[in-house]
Amino acid sequence: MLHYGIVPTIERWELVVDGLVQRPLRLSWKDFLALEQVEDRSDFHCVTGWSGFDLSWRGVRLAHLTERAGLLPEAVAVMCHGQDGYETNLPLSMALQSDVLLVHTAEGQPLTDEHGGPVRVITPRLYAWKGAKWLCRLELLARDRPGFWERNGYSNTADPWRDDRYSS
Ligand SMILES: Nc1nc2c(c(=O)[nH]1)N[C@H]1C(S)=C(S)[C@@H](COP(=O)(O)O)O[C@H]1N2
Ligand SMILES: [Mo]
Numbered sequence: 064m065l066h067y068g069i070v071p072t073i074e075r076w077e078l079v080v081d082g083l084v085q086r087p088l089r090l091s092w093k094d095f096l097a098l099e100q101v102e103d104r105s106d107f108h109c110v111t112g113w114s115g116f117d118l119s120w121r122g123v124r125l126a127h128l129t130e131r132a133g134l135l136p137e138a139v140a141v142m143c144h145g146q147d148g149y150e151t152n153l154p155l156s157m158a159l160q161s162d163v164l165l166v167h168t169a170e171g172q173p174l175t176d177e178h179g180g181p182v183r184v185i186t187p188r189l190y191a192w193k194g195a196k197w198l199c200r201l202e203l204l205a206r207d208r209p210g211f212w213e214r215n216g217y218s219n220t221a222d223p224w225r226d227d228r229y230s231s
Contacts, residue, residue: 076181078128078165082142082203085133092181096167098123098131105162105187120185122166126159128201140207143184143195151193151210152219153186162187165198190221190228 078095080088090098104119125141134155141158144150157163167174167182174180179196186193192212213219218227 076199078182078198079200080128080132080203081200083135083138083205084129084203085135086131088128088132095123095165095182099127101164103162103164105185119170120164120166121168122164122182122185124161125163125165125184125201126161128165129155129159129203132203134203137205138203140204142200142202142204142208142210143198144200144202145179145195146197146199149195149197149211151195152204152208152213153189153193154207157186157189157193160188188222188224190217190223192217193221 074092076092076095078088078090080090100121101124102119102121104117106117129138129141138155140152140154142150142152153163162185164185165182166185167180169178174183179194179198182198183196184194184198207219209219213230216229218230220227
């Protein structure tokens with residue numbers, strides 16, 4: 064686990080979807096909960112070796128948001144921004160998988176502040192640093208750009224099944 068800075072509140076929560084989209088979105092908490100909600104069970108992998116297996120999640124597919132915003136053909140990656148200034152990048156080939164969710168509920172409980180509430184991203188096929196906590200912005204990019212850990216020695220692809228932790 065790693066994070067710093069202040070933990071945001073639901074009252075001030077807002078999600079922006081911008082960059083290479085046809086219709087930039089700015090969603091309130093109410094708007095977000097009015098979107099199609101999905102439930103999923105998936106694993107959670109930490110780079111330090113810890114893995115939480117088979118957690119139940121509830122939230123919105125990242126792909127659902129990019130559909131609503133309308134991807135421009137030039138978009139190839141998405142930068143996920145946390146309110147603490149954290150950022151982590153995902154190529155669209157990963158980001159648009161149906162198990163990549165913006166979750167607000169884990170194991171039937173609202174996501175705790177510590178774990179990124181009100182809303183974080185989960186990327187079950189990748190290490191947990193690819194899942195931005197306190198999500199506030201999805202920025203669609205024309206070129207993949209490294210996020211915080213990707214600039215600081217972690218691998219850009221982050222596949223736990225290949226033990227792909229560090230950039231070479
Ligand atoms: N906004 C934000 N998201 C973040 C981080 C962070 O520092 N800030 N740390 C990442 C890292 S390195 C990990 S391992 C996971 C930890 O998630 P957890 O605190 O729920 O275990 O969150 C990721 N998402
Ligand atoms: Mo981490």
